[in-house]
Amino acid sequence: MLKLSKVIFLTLLSVFVLTSCYRGQPKKKPPIHLIPDMDSQPRYDAQEYSSFFQDGSTMRTPIQGTVALGELKEDIAYHQGKDERGNFVKENPVPVTLPVLRRGQDRFDIYCAPCHGRIGDGNGIVVKRGYLPPPTLHQDRLRRIEDGHMYDVIKNGIRNMPSYAHQIPVDDRWAITAYIRALQRSQNAAIDDVPEEIRGKIKK
Numbered sequence: 001m002l003k004l005s006k007v008i009f010l011t012l013l014s015v016f017v018l019t020s021c022y023r024g025q026p027k028k029k030p031p032i033h034l035i036p037d038m039d040s041q042p043r044y045d046a047q048e049y050s051s052f053f054q055d056g057s058t059m060r061t062p063i064q065g066t067v068a069l070g071e072l073k074e075d076i077a078y079h080q081g082k083d084e085r086g087n088f089v090k091e092n093p094v095p096v097t098l099p100v101l102r103r104g105q106d107r108f109d110i111y112c113a114p115c116h117g118r119i120g121d122g123n124g125i126v127v128k129r130g131y132l133p134p135p136t137l138h139q140d141r142l143r144r145i146e147d148g149h150m151y152d153v154i155k156n157g158i159r160n161m162p163s164y165a166h167q168i169p170v171d172d173r174w175a176i177t178a179y180i181r182a183l184q185r186s187q188n189a190a191i192d193d194v195p196e197e198i199r200g201k202i203k204k
């Protein structure tokens with residue numbers, strides 16, 4: 001037989017446990033909020049109605065003739081890969097250095113290699129699983145296209161290739177462009193491209 005004290009204890013315990021699980025019910029009063037910090041404050045949410053502004057909109061448009069800090073993007077060659085006439089720039093506006101190439105390689109292997117393959121032959125892992133195969137980057141046409149065109153493909157995508165503007169910031173787009181040039185050269189090099197001291201080690 002259970003002792004009375006044990007029965008009382010178990011009853012209380014089960015009441016406690018059961019009520020602590022009692023959640024998700026609508027209540028009239030707001031929950032007790034011991035330390036409110038700055039959790040509730042008068043503010044507007046995006047897209048909310050405003051009774052303050054005449055047009056009733058909380059979100060304001062930029063004042064005419066102004067540009068937000070850092071949004072000027074005056075250097076159109078750098079930001080759009082084009083010149084004033086709208087033609088693709090021939091040369092990468094970012095000076096190509098070893099760290100830039102390394103960064104380009106790093107980003108290429110992450111963002112482009114899944115489709116284009118690590119060497120740019122268009123045989124990436126995604127293609128082996130059935131994605132539309134991209135062209136090899138080692139065809140003459142793509143060897144000759146402007147650096148600006150390459151930048152534009154990353155920024156805006158092209159035909160079946162999606163845009164990578166959100167994943168890849170401007171500097172990295174140029175770094176990848178520089179790296180693709182190195183990759184193209186690596187797959188189409190002449191013996192004269194190899195430093196003389198190591199030419200002997202290469203099998204022709």
Ligand code: HEC
Nearest residue numbers: 111112115132133134135150153154158159160161164176
């Ligand atoms: C999801 C797969 C995929 C990824 C990732 C991808 N590409 Fe592509 N890419 C394609 C496909 C598919 C095409 C062929 C597009 C067409 O002609 O329809 C293509 C075409 C291209 C071309 C040729 C454009 C031309 O003028 O014909 C270049 C250059 C290129 N991609 C560069 C890149 C670079 C650089 C990256 C990484 C930032 C990248 N791609 C990432 C699928 C991809």
